[in-house]
Amino acid sequence: MAKTKVIAVANQKGGVGKSTTVYNLGAGLAMNGKKVLLLDVDPQGDLTKMLGHRKPHDMPLTLGNVMNDIVAGVSGTEHPEIMHHYEGFDFVPGNRTLSAVEVGLVNAMCRETVLKQYVDRVKKDYDYVFLDCRPSLGMLVINALSASDYVLIPVQADYLAAEDMTELIGTVQSIQRQINPKLKIGGIFLTMANDTNFRKDIVNSVRENFGKRLPVMQTVIPATVRLAEISTADKSIFRHEPKGRAAETYRNLVKEVMDIGEKQRSKSTDLGR
Secondary structure: OOOOEEEEEOOOOOOOOHHHHHHHHHHHHHHOOOOEEEEEEOOOOHHHHHOOOOOHHHOOOOHHHHHHHHHOOOOOOOOOOOEEOOOOOEEEOOOOHHHHHHHHHOOOOOHHHHHHHHHHHHHHHOOEEEEEEOOOOOHHHHHHHHHOOEEEEEEEOOHHHHHHHHHHHHHHHHHHHHOOOOOEEEEEEEEEEOOOHHHHHHHHHHHHHHOOOOOEEEEEEEOOHHHHOHHHHOOOHHHHOOOOHHHHHHHHHHHHHHHOOOOOOOOOOOOOO
């Protein structure tokens, strides 16, 4: 098996389609024969709910439990927290236990790398590990970035959301300098885009403002009713509407994600330069 790619999907702004993207990337890569693990690193448990577990806070074994064990110095070779999804990938659920973990990390040894310790234990069995981050720049997100090789940044197609991205990029730079020098931005991509001239202006603006120094992906995820239904449909867009426009765009995004790290980009994704 080739080297595992660990990819965080992050944006401190909520409602940009992080969990929807992680779900569809997991399903799409599994359809391409890849072994994939999804980690729900959000105390809200939105990804876990999408994957069919409507009451994540009642689940007895989640990512929060595992991280608590690592902080306490407990280790094991079995991983009962890893669940299998019928669309061909594995996942570790998340719930509000993670909020208590985040508070506890403030006083923990190696507080920025607790999640990395877990990822390093389990990633050998997978081609891809995706970390669905909470909408903040707190300790859980710092842990996710510290554990990752790449970060994908979904940005809602409006000017304010694009401007807010600068703060996240600053956090990535800090993580890169101080904790995880191998971290790179794998790509920025626009979500919830309507077919309007205004949307086209935003797409062009993001590519002009960021494309010279950061990889802006070609795929633009549309705002569609079918895609919005994913949160309660218990299935990815590839099963919910396999011939629709949203499924086609996510197929394109899957292809772009598979290319991450495979080609040397002329634009450096190393923000430290």
